[in-house]
Structures are given as C-alpha cells and as structure tokens.
Amino acid sequence: MKIKVALGQFNIQFAQPAANRTRVRELVAAAADGEADVVVLPEMWNTGYALDKLPALADEGGQETLALLQELARQYQVGIVGGSVAVKIGPHFVNRTLVVDPLGNLLGQYDKVHLFGLMAEDQYLQAGNQENYFRLAGVPSASFICYDLRFPEWIRTVARHGTDLLYFPAEWPAVRIPQWEILLRARAVENQCFVVAVNRVGDDPDNHFNGHSLVIDPLGRVIADAGERDGVIFAEIDLDQLGTVRGPIPVFADRRPELYK
Template sequence: MLCCSAQICGVWESPKKTLEAAEDIFDNASKCGAALISFPEQFATCWDPVSTKNIEDITGPTVTGLCRMAKKYSVGVVGSFRETCIPKPKNTAIAIDRNGEILAKYSKIHLFTPGHEDYAFTPGTGLAPFTFEGVRFGLAICYDLRFPEIFRLYRREGVDAIIVPAAWPESRLHHWELFIRARAAENQMYIVGVDATGNTPVDSYAGMSITADPYGTIIARAGKENELLYYEIDPCIVENARRDFPVHNDNKEALYASLHRKDTR
C-alpha cells in the first residue's frame, strides 16, 4: 500500500486556511496513487499545549473537511484536531476511509506535561486499532512515542503499522528517530512519524518525518521543509519479520506484572 506523510506547517489557529491548502495535498496524493495521507499533530491549527481556541467535535470544520476531501479524491486520511470534551478538550487523531467515513478515533494518552498540556487537555484512555484496505493500523500521538507500553499493546492486537502525528521540536530530533526505530524494531511493525515544520509561538519544528519498517530500518525520510513523503506499507513484511524472528514468544508478561510487587530486600 502506497502511503503519504504530509509534512507541513499549518496556518496558526486558522483551520479554514490550512484545510484550503490541504486540497492540493489530496490532489497530489491521489494522482500519485496513494491510498492514505497522514498529517502532523493538530495540523489545521498548529499544536499548542494550552490553547482553548478552535475546539470542535467530529461535526466541526476540520473533520468534515477531511471527510469531504477523502471522498472527493478517494484517499484515506489520518488527521488530528482539538476535540470537544467536558471539562477539558482532548488532543485527538482520527482515521477516515476513501468514502469519507470515520474508521477510528484516538485521543492522546500521554499529555506533554513539561509543556503543561495536562492543564488544558484531558488524556485519552483507549487504543484505536483499525483496518484499512487489508492493513491493520493503530494511532498514537507525538509524546506517546516515549512510552513503549501502548505500542506493545497494539502489537498484541495484531497491528501492522502505527501512524504517529507529531509536533516534535527541532531541539529533540535525535530522540525522534531513536524512538521511531526502537518502537518499530521492538514490535516488528511499521512506525510512521509525521512531523510538523516551521516556527510557531510554541516552538520550532524541523520536519524529518520518518517511516521505519518492522526491522527498525528507515525506509523513508523527509527533509526539514514542507514535503510529501511517499512510502510502502506491506503487511507481508510484518508477517515475515515476526515469523523469522519470533522474539515475542519469549515475552514474560505474567512475570513482569509480578516483579514490582516482590519484596527485594
């Protein structure tokens, strides 16, 4: 399956202008034969850990705009937006199929507390595996990359690839590649990191979107500017990696769960 990471800088707090620009991305991806486009974290507004602007539900302009373009261009899409929730909104990623129908919705579990995202947002409490054209996908968001536990749970769900919309800052790009490759190799799955570009009032972003295969090898890497990065997702490669090197057969989850309760004095 040919997929596309849309590494872009959105228009600050302007979903309308960003979505207008996204039309060209859908057109390009469709002409190139891509089945699925993925955008960075809160791409339509740019990521802000404490913003209370442009909060919307799935009937709002961001999701309905993505659904419209997905159907118009017959391309699936993963986008991210600030979702209405009481008392505080959620940082949510959504997967939409070629017909403009919603496949899955995932809210960021690990809020970025160093940036006080937890002050303004509500953490998610569930995973979001979904199947798109024969490939089993999962969703995570940015800071989630630092927490391998949810990727292990997706592995148990039989996921082939996890898409990670992000606003990963330029100052920590060395961790970006490290975690993407590690999560891919640990779980023998594709990890698709889609990063933002440009400067915002929050931080500076240098793109470098990366896709790693089930062996932890980088198969696609973007530069620092706006770019459409194309790559293939092949579930047969996932199957082969897990069959040829069945490392998860040696997992001892029952033991791990008990170790923290043992008195080691």
C-alpha cells in the same frame, strides 16, 4: 501486499484553523495525484499549540474536521489518518486523531493518552484512555500521538492485537529530533511493525520544528525521510516483509506477561 503512503508534512499556521484546512486540502489532493492509498497528517494541525486559545478555536465535537476528512476521502478515494486536531468536548479539550477510509467511513478515533507537560498539554487538555485499532487499506493498524512514542508499554499493549502498521502524528520540536528517529526505529523493531510518523515544519511562538517525517520498516531501517521541506513525500510499504521478520523471532509468542508488572 504493498501499499503506498503519503506523508503530509507542513508548516502549521499558529491559531489559524481556516488556513490550515486549506493546506490540508492541498496536501490530500497532492497525495491522490501520487496515487497514495493512505495519506497521513501531523499533530494538532488545525490550531497548532495555541492552547490558551482553544475556547475560541477548537473544533466542537470534531465535527468540522470529520466532515472535511470524509469529503476529501470520498473525493479522492484515499484513506486518511487525520493527524490530530484540537477538539472541544463539553467543557474539556482533547487532542484527537480521526481515521477515515476511502468511502468516508469513520474507522476510529484516538485521544492522546500521554500529555506533554513541557508544552503545557496537561494544563489545557484532557487525556484519553482508549486504544485506536483499525484496518485501513487492508492493513491492521493502530495510531498514537507524539509523546505516546516515549511509552513502549502503551505501544506494546496495542500492538499485541496483531498490528502491522503503527502511525505517529506529531509536533516534535527540532531540539529533540535525534531522539525522534531513535524512538521510532525502536518501536518498529520491538513490535515488528512498519512505522509511519508525520511531524511538522516551521515555527510557533515557542518552538522550531524541522520535520523529518519517517517511514520505517520492521528491521528499523528508514525507508523514507521527508527532510525539512513542506509538502508530501511518498513511500511504498511491502507488508510481505513482515513474515520474514516475525518468523525467526516470534517476540509476541515468546512474551511472559505474567512477569510484566
């Protein structure tokens, strides 16, 4: 079984949700033109890290974002891992992923579990505490967000359900991009999964981002690297490869969780 993924790496406009929604429309259209099965977006694409402006900018309940993703999924018959957006829930704000299938059905949502103090998330956002496990394009999958990548125990907790594909939307600054690739390759190898990770490009008032969205196979090999350009890149994922990787080295069967305290 093979699926084609489209990585929508773009320059998020700081504190400009309307402009970013327009760009997302363009990216999903381009992904559909390339006959992608799934399109993936970066982290906090509606507002960027304009955290002090969230009372005015965050999407109330995530409803505007969900409606947009559902509309685009139905129009182009494509699954969407909607990166993540700033969402207002009552008096709180969360960094939330929404996933929809080509019929516009909401398959799952995920609020970022690990908040990144270096970018002040812990001052403005409420952490999530739930997994996001779903089946998209026929593939058992899970999604995480950016800083979650540094917590292999959390990734393994979710991956043990039988995931074949892990999604990581991010806003990962250029200064730490060497670690980005190392960590993503490690998560692919140790969980014997494919990894699709979408970063952003451009600048906000405090950070420079240089993309390098990646698709990685379960042996840790980079299948696709978006480089530093704004736009969509494509990669084909051959899920049949999983059997040849997992058969000789059944890491999940060989676990001893009673020792992992």
